[in-house]
Amino acid sequence: QQEEDEITDLKVLVDAVNEANERLGIPEQHSPWLPALPDSVELDALPAPQGAGPLPPAPYGIEDLPAQQARRTVAIDFADFGHLIVGGAPRSGRSQMLRTIAASLARTHSIADLHLFGIDCGNGALNALTRLPHCGAVVSRNQTERAVRLIGRLKQELGRRQELLAADGFADIAEQRAAASDPEQKLPYTVVLLDRWEGWLPTLGEINHGDLTDEIYGLLREGASVGIHLVITGDRSVLTGRISTLTEDKFAFRLPDRSDFSMISLNARNIPEDIEPGRMFRAESGLETQIAVLTDDLSGAAQAAAVAAIGEAATERDAAVPRSLRPFRVDVLPSRLGxxxxxxxxxxxxxxxxxxxxxxxxxxxxxxxxxxxxxxxxxxxxxxxxxxxxxxxxxxxxxxxxxxxxxxxxxxxxxxxxxxxxxxxxxxxxxxxxxxxxxxxxxxxxxxxxxxxxxxxxxxxxxxxxxxxxxxxxxxxxxxxxxxxxxxxxxxxxxxxxxxxxxxxxxxxxxxxxxxxxxxxxxxxxxxxxxxxxxxxxxxxxxxxxxxxxxxxxxxxxxxxxx
Missing domain, CATH: 3.40.50.300 (P-loop containing nucleotide triphosphate hydrolases)
Incomplete structure (x- = not known):
């Protein structure tokens, strides 16, 4: 009853402020009482996000700001983006988030500016990303040799970029790209998408007594400044332990145990009882975000087809980009050949x-x-x-x-x-x-x-x-x-x-x-x-x-x- 009384008082106050603004000629910027976030929203329906860097931000969801009675588009803006870790229960929207992010990045950026790589430790949801020309490889957890090659190449690229920036006195990739007079000299941003951390740990994560896991940690520690960014999803295990300390940007979808929200500094009592798929909560602030989908048909096949369509358009758009500016490949070894x-x-x-x-x-x-x-x-x-x-x-x-x-x-x-x-x-x-x-x-x-x-x-x-x-x-x-x-x-x-x-x-x-x-x-x-x-x-x-x-x-x- 006390909460209902406070809401009523707040409504009266907001209505009074809006009436005063109207008398003073101040236009109303948004409705004072927004309805709840929709259960799904298409990527094309998101308002254009505002970016601070030279590259446009790539939207992937919409965020509710109750204190401001407003909403804003959530996007990956390389001007301030580091890494992103998201935990959640199965079928809560983790894989769809990665597909949406990859498709939005590919639609927003040229191949010369962005390279993508996927590590799929789940059921193959990231395989659709191979249709994007920005994608150098999607490696599954049973492709041990290929995963070693991919992580090794990323580690080499990290070292190469660090040496290049140090030689020219640049603090980060943004300074290098701003100083490069020739577009072909600009380092591309590299985004690595890893689906299901809980599938990584007992498989690829155990190779050579955890060497690949240590290299993932190294990329998290040092990669963002040179333009190598990771987006990792998983169950509660991704929100705890060593990996959770390597980035501040964390979210949680629905979790099996509501008390697990405390791992991202949220009080379970402030989290709704029923959480729709695709709805996640930001660490510490608890702001709700609805992940966008690529088409109104929510089936996996339809979302994969939408990724392919974006890939075809990007391939045509970037047809003139030379091979030297495209992502390195990590091809699958044939099983047999003549x-x-x-x-x-x-x-x-x-x-x-x-x-x-x-x-x-x-x-x-x-x-x-x-x-x-x-x-x-x-x-x-x-x-x-x-x-x-x-x-x-x-x-x-x-x-x-x-x-x-x-x-x-x-x-x-x-x-x-x-x-x-x-x-x-x-x-x-x-x-x-x-x-x-x-x-x-x-x-x-x-x-x-x-x-x-x-x-x-x-x-x-x-x-x-x-x-x-x-x-x-x-x-x-x-x-x-x-x-x-x-x-x-x-x-x-x-x-x-x-x-x-x-x-x-x-x-x-x-x-x-x-x-x-x-x-x-x-x-x-x-x-x-x-x-x-x-x-x-x-x-x-x-x-x-x-x-x-x-x-x-x-x-x-x-x-x-x-x-």
Missing amino acids: FEEAWEMRDVQAQEGSKLWALVGVGGDELMGFGPDLADGIPAFIIGGPAKSGRSTVLKSMALTYLQQGVRLVIAAPRPSPMRDLAGREGVLQVFTEDDIDEDEVHDLLKQASPDEPIAVLVDDAEMLTNCDAGDEFKAIARRGAERGWALVLAGDEEEVASGFSGWQVEAKKARRGVALSPQDPSAGDLIGIRLNRSSVGDQVQPGKGLLHLGDSEPFAVTTPLA
């Missing part, structure tokens, strides 16, 4: 520069065919892996590459192998099938080589030939092959090949180049010159999946082609 398909994706410049370049697999953030150039450095390469991991297939892919480029081959296959099928092919000088190889025969074959007409020796199941008679000839290839037009590629079991302290295989290992297929033990990294941690090994053997190292200390995942 040799011809992989050959079309090869690095043409690397392949044309040397006859001893060979295709191993397809990988990288922007999918491309990669392989070693054995005319450079120690001319040796190791293919290691457990049984049924695809070692012989990789060796055959390299053989087909060499044959297409006019490289002659000497093949050793002491066990049944696809490499034996190459016997009789033009350019194949000899196929050895015994478990020992005569040194003189190999010596006579290698005498035919020259830098212009190289010969590659390809050995399958190399662990069977560790002590073969031709070992000294193979060792000579690893030591002096570069100037004589020789190259050596060996494939074998990761636990046995190149073992011990001496021999021709140990000499080949000094090249520190190779591919580890489905590694089962950290020691497999020694074969190719890298260090593997335990979280990178021991998974189920997947034929054609491996880590390629080309000697630059930056291994990356590849899919090897079927040959």
Whole structure:
């Protein structure tokens, strides 16, 4: 009864103020008694927000201001935006908020000014963002390798931007963009959308004992000043713990336990009993905000279609933006592909520069065919892996590459192998099938080589030939092959090949180049010159999946082609 009396008194006071304003000729700015916020509001119906920066703000909702008897559009304005953390129960509007924010940003800003990335640890609601030309990647929680690549690229970009700003004496990205005379020199704002923190923590968040989670925290601490912003949704776990201390801008949708609103400094007694989907409350002030939807049809399919429509319009609008100003990509590795398909994706410049370049697999953030150039450095390469991991297939892919480029081959296959099928092919000088190889025969074959007409020796199941008679000839290839037009590629079991302290295989290992297929033990990294941690090994053997190292200390995942 006391609250009702206070409301009545307030109404009388407001009516008196409005009457006085009318007599003085002061126009009424808004209705003194606004109805409740609507259960849904379309993005197109939001009033244009007022921005303080050079870029227009991107609206995503409407906020109720009861003390002023007014409403205002809530928008992301990079003039003062840092990060945003939003907690809520399932089906409270978390994923829709991320879709609305992404679509509004894409509609408002050019690709040259804004890049988007998504991490979907839920049911795939963010997949629709791939239709936006601003979006470099949407990674799901079961794409471990791809998530590592994305977070790694973001971390590199953070460091690059920090160095760039420090070198020119800029305090933040706003100063850099204001000072840049050439539009192509302006750093773009990067927004990372992470859906369902509770899905991140037990999956991607556990990789390498929480390394990716630590890197997310690093982006939250240091990213905003250089233009890398995060919007993270989750259940109550996102509103508590370490992550909640890294930004002040927090909201909460409906929570299963009303007492959880205390985590954003709100009294549960001041929160309505029934909270509609899409309605959230700002930390500390408790202001209500209704998230906008993209179309009046609230189904997920309709909202995804609206995102696609915005993406088509943005693609047409920004068609002239050069590739250098577009977001970096983090492509999905194909599960399997054929040799011809992989050959079309090869690095043409690397392949044309040397006859001893060979295709191993397809990988990288922007999918491309990669392989070693054995005319450079120690001319040796190791293919290691457990049984049924695809070692012989990789060796055959390299053989087909060499044959297409006019490289002659000497093949050793002491066990049944696809490499034996190459016997009789033009350019194949000899196929050895015994478990020992005569040194003189190999010596006579290698005498035919020259830098212009190289010969590659390809050995399958190399662990069977560790002590073969031709070992000294193979060792000579690893030591002096570069100037004589020789190259050596060996494939074998990761636990046995190149073992011990001496021999021709140990000499080949000094090249520190190779591919580890489905590694089962950290020691497999020694074969190719890298260090593997335990979280990178021991998974189920997947034929054609491996880590390629080309000697630059930056291994990356590849899919090897079927040959």
